Amino acid sequence: MSTIAPTHMKSGRPPIIPKDFNSQQAETIRLFPLSNYTFGVKETQPEEDPSVLARLKRLEEHYEKFGMRRTCEGILVCHEKNHPHILMLQIANAFFKLPGDYLRPEDDEIGGFKARLDERLAPVGRIGEGEEAGDWEVGDCLAQWWRPNFETFAYPFCPPHVTRPKECKKMYFIHLPKAKVLSVPKNMKLLAVPLFELYDNVARYGPQLSAIPHLLSRYNFEYVNEDGEAVAQTPGAGEDIKMKILAGGDEEMKEGNGTH
Known part of the structure; x- marks a missing residue:
């Protein structure tokens, strides 16, 4: 990958460049x-279980009939101001x-996973014209939770x-294309959460989601602009970044209130 000169550095003293430090490195993402992405809303998808106890009871019934439950979740990553953001759902x-x-x-496993991603995020109606069902590029399995x-x-x-x-839950890296239309059920919110917000934040996001920065640390990232031109690479530019609400939550999306 070609070296991209950082534009935010103003020091007149050039940095000391160490020897190459990329042996056995995972692919650059x-x-x-x-x-680049368009966000909309679709019909409400009520939660299957009214309580934690009901959810665990349904897990028990599943196990008795079918054995261990298999769960797949996607880590969808884009960038804002040259910092990785995770697309995440918020309920209630x-x-x-x-x-x-x-x-x-x-x-x-993969076919069923793509179908579940479609249920959550695939657009419907006119907003979905040109989208193919199950058109997801499933990458590495980054974690297994038991x-x-x-x-x-x-x-x-x-x-x-x-x-x-x-139950075994797998978390997969999902390679997002250059542009895509996504729709979220209107009883949920679709958020873009920066990595630094998740890191070491077990109190708010729990152990699984707060571990995502660790899972992604194996990769280097190349950040491109809306025209597909590389503008930065790991590390990022360090600008002021905040969480964004992208769609859903039974709220109108308005400029200036943290929505996109």
Whole structure:
């Protein structure tokens, strides 16, 4: 990848360039700007379970019929001011989650995962013209979380005494194209959350989502503008960045109130 001269550095003293430090490096990921994407809303998708206890009861019923539940979620990344942002759903102004869901028992892993992404984010009606069903580029599996029992606790490893975990959740990197139309159910919000907001923020986002910056640290990023021209690379420009509400939440999208 060609070196891009940073435009924000004003020091007259040139930096000392160390020897190459990219051995065994994962592929460099090209990120497109948030402004390249179009966001809309679609019909409400009510939550299946009215409470945590009901959700765990449904997990137990699933396990009795079909065995371990398989869940897939997508880490969708774009950039704003040359800093990675994660597209994330917010439910009831409190609960955050990644797009995706549990697979149906008969589903293949990737095909079923794409179908669940469509349910959450695929556009409908005129806004979706030209979009193909399941048109998602699923990349690396970045994490596996295991639920040993019918309870809320999940771990990034399978405990050694557990031979029959009740659920395995995988998190996949989703390569976003240069432009795409996305629609969120109107009872949810679609947010663009900067990595630094997630990092070490277990209190707000929980252990799984707050670990995403660690999961993405294996990659270098190349940031491109709306015309597809590379304008920066890791590290970013360090400008003032905030979370953005992109769509949904039964609210009108207005300029100047943090929405896009």
